[in-house]
Amino acid sequence: MFSKSCKYAMRAVLYLALNGNEEKKLGVKEIADELNVPKHFLAKLLQQLSKNQLISSTKGPSGGFYLNDQNKETSLRKVVETIDGPEVFNTCILGLPVCSSENPCPLHFKALEYREGLLEVVEGKKIEELARRIKDENLTI
Amino acid sequence: MFSKSCKYAMRAVLYLALNGNEEKKLGVKEIADELNVPKHFLAKLLQQLSKNQLISSTKGPSGGFYLNDQNKETSLRKVVETIDGPEVFNTCILGLPVCSSENPCPLHFKALEYREGLLEVVEGKKIEELARRIKDENLTI
DNA sequence: GTAATAAAAGACAAAAAGGTCTTTTATTAT
DNA sequence: ATAATAAAAGACCTTTTTGTCTTTTATTAC
Ligand code: FES
Ligand code: FES
Numbered sequence: 001m002f003s004k005s006c007k008y009a010m011r012a013v014l015y016l017a018l019n020g021n022e023e024k025k026l027g028v029k030e031i032a033d034e035l036n037v038p039k040h041f042l043a044k045l046l047q048q049l050s051k052n053q054l055i056s057s058t059k060g061p062s063g064g065f066y067l068n069d070q071n072k073e074t075s076l077r078k079v080v081e082t083i084d085g086p087e088v089f090n091t092c093i094l095g096l097p098v099c100s101s102e103n104p105c106p107l108h109f110k111a112l113e114y115r116e117g118l119l120e121v122v123e124g125k126k127i128e129e130l131a132r133r134i135k136d137e138n139l140t141i
Numbered sequence: 142m143f144s145k146s147c148k149y150a151m152r153a154v155l156y157l158a159l160n161g162n163e164e165k166k167l168g169v170k171e172i173a174d175e176l177n178v179p180k181h182f183l184a185k186l187l188q189q190l191s192k193n194q195l196i197s198s199t200k201g202p203s204g205g206f207y208l209n210d211q212n213k214e215t216s217l218r219k220v221v222e223t224i225d226g227p228e229v230f231n232t233c234i235l236g237l238p239v240c241s242s243e244n245p246c247p248l249h250f251k252a253l254e255y256r257e258g259l260l261e262v263v264e265g266k267k268i269e270e271l272a273r274r275i276k277d278e279n280l281t282i
Numbered sequence: 283g284t285a286a287t288a289a290a291a292g293a294c295a296a297a298a299a300g301g302t303c304t305t306t307t308a309t310t311a312t
Numbered sequence: 313a314t315a316a317t318a319a320a321a322g323a324c325c326t327t328t329t330t331g332t333c334t335t336t337t338a339t340t341a342c
Contacts, residue, residue, distance in 0.1 A: 003329075003330095004329080004330070005329080005330075038330080038331050038332080039331095039332090040331070040332055040333070041330065041331050041332080058338085058339070058340095059337075059338045059339050059340090060338060060339025060340050060341090061339070061340050061341065062339090062340070062341085063338085063339065063340080
């Protein structure tokens with residue numbers, strides 16, 4: 001479904017929400033180690049998210065990545081859209097050049113429904129709320 | 142969602158259902174040209190499907206690919222599973238090494254629902270039925 | 283202002299996916 | 313039998329994705 005990059009990015013954002021805050025910024029090393037993800041590769045993803053203001057960062061000693069209040073309000077959907085591009089949610093499931101109800105493929109209408117489901121998966125909750133649930137229900141990231 | 146290979150394969154199977162039959166076998170060239178898909182690349186996909194008995198083929202003059210009665214009964218799900226592997230339907234959406242309700246990721250339960258939706262998209266109808274709908278409703282493949 | 287720190291940036295390398303071309307094998311029509 | 317045909321098989325190339333390593337830039341603590 002989503003690219004590996006995208007999955008790494010989503011998990012990293014959740015890790016930030018769970019383990020860091022404006023006072024306790026986290027370095028790439030920690031995040032990468034904890035999530036078992038290639039460090040330098042993750043670094044680039046975080047830079048990309050940072051550039052797109054989905055996460056925040058500061059350089060230098062005691063610097064690192066963190067989520068500011070605005071960042072916590074975003075959904076994983078935005079993460080997906082920044083890393084994999086917004087088209088992941090509206091390309092034809094059969095690979096036709098355009099997906100439209102005017103010129104639909106045989107799976108189009110069913111696919112629309114399923115897409116709703118997928119959107120809800122990544123858009124249903126804010127990062128903040130997800131983090132709370134992860135804590136409360138002891139989930140894995 | 143699905144790989145390019147997989148999309149090519151699904152469309153090719155539908156094309157076979159629509160335009161060919163045991164008496165009128167179709168060559169790779171025709172299919173590739175009509176679907177705008179790289180010919181030799183498609184050839185390999187068709188071979189793979191053939192080997193897995195999702196489609197049928199014969200060599201030599203007036204040979205080609207076609208669907209026998211059994212083939213028409215299958216669903217696109219089998220095509221997907223042959224080309225992309227069965228795991229596309231049960232890997233963790235966050236990329237965790239295992240997806241299970243015992244050790245779920247934060248998106249797991251929502252993801253299960255969406256997966257149902259996806260399965261229905263590719264499993265809801267037999268090839269045969271899909272072909273009929275494509276004809277009746279003048280859909281694009 | 284200097285040294286240490288950590289992100290940003292960029293150059294490369296490896297692996298996987300996607301794509302092309304050629305040779306071999308089976309089939310069939312003559 | 314022979315020639316023509318079309319799938320099967322396999323060698324090879326290209327692009328994209330994933331991953332590594334090094335250098336630069338900004339920040340902060342001293
Ligand atoms: S046209 Fe294929 S999913 Fe919309
Ligand atoms: S554990 Fe992540 S989707 Fe099941």
